[in-house]
Amino acid sequence: MDVAATAWVDNSPGTGRSTVDWREVWRYRELVTFLALRDIKVRYKQAAFGVLWALARPLAAVAVFTVVFGRLVHLPSDGVPYTLFVFAGMIVWTLFADGLDAATTSLVASAPLVTKVYFPRVAVPLASILPRLLDLGISLALLGAVLVVQHRPPGPQLLLLPVVVAWCVVLTFGVGLTFATVHVRYRDAHHAMGLLVQVWLYASPVAYSSSLVPASWRWVYALNPMVGPLDTARWILLDTARPGASVLASLATGLLAVWLGLRTFARNERRLADVI
Numbered sequence: 001m002d003v004a005a006t007a008w009v010d011n012s013p014g015t016g017r018s019t020v021d022w023r024e025v026w027r028y029r030e031l032v033t034f035l036a037l038r039d040i041k042v043r044y045k046q047a048a049f050g051v052l053w054a055l056a057r058p059l060a061a062v063a064v065f066t067v068v069f070g071r072l073v074h075l076p077s078d079g080v081p082y083t084l085f086v087f088a089g090m091i092v093w094t095l096f097a098d099g100l101d102a103a104t105t106s107l108v109a110s111a112p113l114v115t116k117v118y119f120p121r122v123a124v125p126l127a128s129i130l131p132r133l134l135d136l137g138i139s140l141a142l143l144g145a146v147l148v149v150q151h152r153p154p155g156p157q158l159l160l161l162p163v164v165v166a167w168c169v170v171l172t173f174g175v176g177l178t179f180a181t182v183h184v185r186y187r188d189a190h191h192a193m194g195l196l197v198q199v200w201l202y203a204s205p206v207a208y209s210s211s212l213v214p215a216s217w218r219w220v221y222a223l224n225p226m227v228g229p230l231d232t233a234r235w236i237l238l239d240t241a242r243p244g245a246s247v248l249a250s251l252a253t254g255l256l257a258v259w260l261g262l263r264t265f266a267r268n269e270r271r272l273a274d275v276i
Contacts, residue, residue, distance in 0.1 A: 020266050025120045035110075035127035039102075040134060054135035055142060057098075058090040065090075065207045075208050078240040084146065085238065089206040091139045092164075092233045095132050096172050096226060097197050102128040103176025104183050104193050111276045121269050125180045129172055136165065143237065157236045164236060167254070168229045174258025177265040184268075184275050205230050211241070222246035225254035 025032075044053075062083060069075045070082035077085035106128035107114060107121065114121060147153060183189040204226045213221045221227060228250025231243040 020122050020262050021120065025122060025126075028119050028123050031119055032123045032127045032130070035124065036130040039128060039131045043131070054138045058087065058094045058139055061090050062087045069207050076211070078209050078211065078234070078238075080152070080238045080240060081150075084143075084150075084152075085209070085234070085240075086207055087139075087143055087146075088234050088237045089230050091136065091143065092168055092230050093201065093204065093206050093226070094139070095136045095165075095168055096229075097201070098135065099129040099132045099169070099172035100176050100179065100193065100197065101190075102132065103172065104179040104190055106176075107180050107184050107272060108187070108276060114276055115273045121272055122177070122265060125176050125265075126173060129169060129176065132172075133165070133169070147237075152238070154237055155239050157239075160232075161236050164229055164233050167232075167251075170258055171225055171229070171254045174254075174261035177261035178257075181265050181268050181272075184272055200224075200226065218244070218246045219249055222249035223253050225250050225257055228254065 065086045066083050070077070070086070075082070103125040106124045110124050114124065179189060179193050183193075204224055210218070210221065210227060210231050228243065228247040231240075231247060234240045235242050
């Protein structure tokens with residue numbers, strides 16, 4: 001922060017870069033932390049139910065899916081109670097969906113800061129996603145309590161949970177950068193993102209198991225980058241079947257989405273302040 005404060009930085013629009021300067025982002029890590037903590041304080045400062053709101057959305061979705069798909073359609077749930085099956089999926093999906101929504105609108109919401117002060121703009125979408133980890137922790141604590149009560153403790157693979165969380169956060173960040181960049185120029189991109197997330201939800205194994213997909217189509221289905229995190233998280237938390245090699249397809253498409261997001265954002269970063 002001191003280095004950035006003592007140097008003059010020209011914030012005029014340019015042709016853009018092809019990569020993000022992560023060393024510069026690291027120098028502004030205190031700003032990222034400040035923005036993330038500010039978001040948490042704003043969200044919960046005057047909330048009557050406090051952190052319970054973090055559970056409202058996933059639990060409401062779990063209730064609807066349980067009635068429709070669990071009771072009426074009787075979808076299989078890989079040998080675990082359907083409610084737990086869906087709850088584990090919704091925990092991961094909520095992290096992705098809420099983080100993507102926050103990242104998409106973050107630059108426009110922070111327009112006064114973006115247009116007046118120089119700092120790496122990528123800090124704003126990044127800081128908007130980090131508070132969702134608090135919601136994730138609350139949901140995981142509730143799921144853990146339920147698993148203890150039902151005598152279904154996770155196996156040693158629980159040690160891999162931070163890896164899956166990081167996987168989901170990086171994917172959210174990459175996709176969010178693309179939408180955040182587009183949203184600066186086209187404000188209706190947020191509505192398009194909402195429609196995409198709804199379609200993406202039903203195209204992902206949240207309310208149903210990937211085992212329902214025919215084996216011959218499993219690799220094609222796994223091109224959905226959210227299939228890997230969802231299946232792996234259920235294996236870690238509920239001890240369902242270990243994900244097959246097709247999870248590599250999800251990892252590959254996820255990395256491609258992150259690369260595209262970083263490249264798109266970096267090439268447009270210098271123009272953002274003028275377009276907003």
